[in-house]
Amino acid sequence: MITMQKLKDLGLNHLSEAVLKRLTQNHIITLLDFLQEDEMKLSALTKLRLNVILSVRAEILTKFSAPIINGTTLLKRISETRTVLNTGILSLDSILLGGIPVGYITELCGLAGSGKTQLSLQLAVNCARRLENTILYIDTKGDFSAIRIQKILDANGCSHKDMAEIMYRIRVVHIWTMEDLVELFKSLNDKTLIINNLALIIVDSLPCLMMQYIGDENKIGFNLLNTLVNYSRFIGNQLNVGIIYINVQTRWIDNDILDVEDDDMSSALREPTYIEKRNRCLGKYWQNIPAVVLLLEKLEDSATDKDSAQIKVTVINSNIARNVNSQCFLNLNALGVI
Amino acid sequence: MKSFKIYNATELWQRETSLPSVATFSQSLDNMLGTAGVQLGSITELLGLPGSGKTQLCLQLCASVQIPKDLGGLDAEALYIDTNTNFTISRFREILSASLLRCQSILEGPLQVTEDQALDKLHYVNAFGLEKFCAFMYTLPKFVEAHPNVRLIALDSISYPFKEGISTKQRTGLLFRLMADLQRIAVENQIAVVLTNEMSTRVGLASGAVVGSLGDAWAHRCNARVLLSTPHQHTDVSEPTHRLALLLKSNVSPSAVARFQITAEGIRDVE
Structure with a gap:
C-alpha cells in the first residue's frame, strides 16, 4: 500500500x-x-x-498520481514495442490485421470439438518456432499433447535438434482450480515467477475452471474471474505478451412461432420451428472483456480427404472495428493447422 | 507462496511416451484412437445407446491393462467404478481368461499368473446413488496412493448418479469439480480414465437430435469422445454383429471410424 x-x-x-x-x-x-x-x-x-x-x-x-503522457509519446512508445504477434498462419494474420494483439486478451471460442485446442497447440508451435519466444501453456483439462506437438513438427520436416529447441520453449503448467490460476498470474505479476522471453500465454480452457462454481450461491467464481482479468491485463501490458483464453459455446433451442403473416394457414398445419442458438460461456461480465474474439466452427468433413477437416474462423468481436466479421478458412490435418 | 511445476514440452513428451496406452484388442479401434489404445493421463468418454458395447469395452480395457510387459503391455491393475450395476463378474472373468490365453499363445509359454491372481488385479466399487458416488470420489486419492499400480479407472456410467436429486446448475458445477480432481490424479499418476455416458434427445439441433447427455459444456470436458453404434443388428445369433466406433473428438487424432465386434472373448476386430 x-x-x-x-x-x-x-x-x-x-x-x-x-x-x-x-x-x-x-x-x-x-x-x-x-x-x-x-x-x-x-x-x-x-x-x-x-x-x-x-x-x-x-x-x-x-x-x-498516474502520469500524464501526450499523444506523440504514446505513439512513439507503441511503434517501439511489438503490438501484434504473428500467428504464422497467413490467412489468420490477415483477418487479425497482423496477428494476436499484444497486451490484450484474445478469446478463442467454439463448440466442443471445433478445433480450439488444435489451433492453440499450433499457435504455440508457430510462436516458439520464431526467434527466442517462450510460450506458457496453461492446461486445465489435460488436453496438451506433447505427442501431437512432436508429430506436427516432424510432419513439417523439423530436424531433431530444432524440435528439441522448439519444444523446450513451450512451457506447460497444469492448473486445476481458479484459485491456483489467480495465484499463478499473481506470481508472474510480482515477478516471483520469471519466464524469459515470454511472448504468449495460452489458457486452455477457462470454462473448465469457472464451471466448477456453477450452482454456487456465493458467486465467488466471478470474484476470482475479476481478479484474474485484472492480473491478465496488467501482465499483458507489463511483460508485453499476448494472452489467449479458450472459451466454449453451448447451444440451446428456441421454439419460435411462425410469422403473423401466415395467419390464413390453419394453425394445425404449422410445423413448429426450432431455432438453434449459441451462447458463449463465462457469463455477461466476460462477454466484453476480450479485445478480440475468434469463433471457430468445424465444417462438415469433406468426403475427398478424410484425414483433413476445415475450420472456419470468424472475428465476432474486436476493439479494432475494421476486422469484425472477417473470416478465413483453415485446414486441420496431420501437418497441424494451416 | 505456492510454487508451480512448469514442464517444457520435451519433458512432457518423454513422460507421455514412457508408458504404453491401454490396448482395446481391436487393431481398428486402436488405430482410430491414434495412440494405440486409450491414452494414460487423459479422459476418454464412450458414448452410445444401450447395447452399443460401452460396458463391454470397459471390461475389455480392465483386462487389457494386465497385458505383460514382454508384450508391450502395462502389467497393471484397474479400478472399476460401477454406478448403475452394469458390471457382471462372470463376464469379466470370461474376457480376462480369453485375454490372458491370447497373451500366452503369443508368448508361446505359460504366464506367471493364476486366474485368481489376475482377478485380484481388478478393484471393483459399487457406487450406487449420488452420495455414495461423491463420497467415493473424495476418497479416490487415498485409494490411488495405496494402489500405485492402478493404470486404468473405468467409470460406468458418469451420468447415472446425476439422474435425480440435483439441479442442472449444481450438476454442472459438481461434475466439473469432480473431473478436475479426477484428472489431476490421472495426470499426476499416469492413469487412463474411461467414462461411459448415455445418449439423450435434444429436438431442434442442426447437427441431429440425438446427442450425448450432460450437455454441451460437458462435451468440452473430455479429451477424447468415442461414439459406439450398432447399425445393423442381425436376427441370426450365429452371425457376428458388426459394430462401429466414431471418434468425435480427440486431442491427438483426426475424426475416424473403426469397425469391431464383441465376441465371447471380448472386443475383437472384424475379420
Missing part, C-alpha cells in the same frame, strides 16, 4: 530531519497519517508555515 509508506523514506522537500522527528513523536509516521491530519495542527507541530504544509501535500499528490 502506497499510503502506508513512511514519510522519512520519501525524501520530500521541506521535511527536514528535525521536522520528521517532531512528526514521529506525534505519531505521524506514514503518508496516510500526514494526509489525514488537520493542516493547522501540522503547521503548529512542525513549526512550518501553512503554505509550506500545503505545498508538501501537493508534492505527495503529484508524486503518486
Whole structure:
C-alpha cells in the first residue's frame, strides 16, 4: 500500500530531519497519517508555515498520481514495442490485421470439438518456432499433447535438434482450480515467477475452471474471474505478451412461432420451428472483456480427404472495428493447422 | 507462496511416451484412437445407446491393462467404478481368461499368473446413488496412493448418479469439480480414465437430435469422445454383429471410424 509508506523514506522537500522527528513523536509516521491530519495542527507541530504544509501535500499528490503522457509519446512508445504477434498462419494474420494483439486478451471460442485446442497447440508451435519466444501453456483439462506437438513438427520436416529447441520453449503448467490460476498470474505479476522471453500465454480452457462454481450461491467464481482479468491485463501490458483464453459455446433451442403473416394457414398445419442458438460461456461480465474474439466452427468433413477437416474462423468481436466479421478458412490435418 | 511445476514440452513428451496406452484388442479401434489404445493421463468418454458395447469395452480395457510387459503391455491393475450395476463378474472373468490365453499363445509359454491372481488385479466399487458416488470420489486419492499400480479407472456410467436429486446448475458445477480432481490424479499418476455416458434427445439441433447427455459444456470436458453404434443388428445369433466406433473428438487424432465386434472373448476386430 502506497499510503502506508513512511514519510522519512520519501525524501520530500521541506521535511527536514528535525521536522520528521517532531512528526514521529506525534505519531505521524506514514503518508496516510500526514494526509489525514488537520493542516493547522501540522503547521503548529512542525513549526512550518501553512503554505509550506500545503505545498508538501501537493508534492505527495503529484508524486503518486498516474502520469500524464501526450499523444506523440504514446505513439512513439507503441511503434517501439511489438503490438501484434504473428500467428504464422497467413490467412489468420490477415483477418487479425497482423496477428494476436499484444497486451490484450484474445478469446478463442467454439463448440466442443471445433478445433480450439488444435489451433492453440499450433499457435504455440508457430510462436516458439520464431526467434527466442517462450510460450506458457496453461492446461486445465489435460488436453496438451506433447505427442501431437512432436508429430506436427516432424510432419513439417523439423530436424531433431530444432524440435528439441522448439519444444523446450513451450512451457506447460497444469492448473486445476481458479484459485491456483489467480495465484499463478499473481506470481508472474510480482515477478516471483520469471519466464524469459515470454511472448504468449495460452489458457486452455477457462470454462473448465469457472464451471466448477456453477450452482454456487456465493458467486465467488466471478470474484476470482475479476481478479484474474485484472492480473491478465496488467501482465499483458507489463511483460508485453499476448494472452489467449479458450472459451466454449453451448447451444440451446428456441421454439419460435411462425410469422403473423401466415395467419390464413390453419394453425394445425404449422410445423413448429426450432431455432438453434449459441451462447458463449463465462457469463455477461466476460462477454466484453476480450479485445478480440475468434469463433471457430468445424465444417462438415469433406468426403475427398478424410484425414483433413476445415475450420472456419470468424472475428465476432474486436476493439479494432475494421476486422469484425472477417473470416478465413483453415485446414486441420496431420501437418497441424494451416 | 505456492510454487508451480512448469514442464517444457520435451519433458512432457518423454513422460507421455514412457508408458504404453491401454490396448482395446481391436487393431481398428486402436488405430482410430491414434495412440494405440486409450491414452494414460487423459479422459476418454464412450458414448452410445444401450447395447452399443460401452460396458463391454470397459471390461475389455480392465483386462487389457494386465497385458505383460514382454508384450508391450502395462502389467497393471484397474479400478472399476460401477454406478448403475452394469458390471457382471462372470463376464469379466470370461474376457480376462480369453485375454490372458491370447497373451500366452503369443508368448508361446505359460504366464506367471493364476486366474485368481489376475482377478485380484481388478478393484471393483459399487457406487450406487449420488452420495455414495461423491463420497467415493473424495476418497479416490487415498485409494490411488495405496494402489500405485492402478493404470486404468473405468467409470460406468458418469451420468447415472446425476439422474435425480440435483439441479442442472449444481450438476454442472459438481461434475466439473469432480473431473478436475479426477484428472489431476490421472495426470499426476499416469492413469487412463474411461467414462461411459448415455445418449439423450435434444429436438431442434442442426447437427441431429440425438446427442450425448450432460450437455454441451460437458462435451468440452473430455479429451477424447468415442461414439459406439450398432447399425445393423442381425436376427441370426450365429452371425457376428458388426459394430462401429466414431471418434468425435480427440486431442491427438483426426475424426475416424473403426469397425469391431464383441465376441465371447471380448472386443475383437472384424475379420
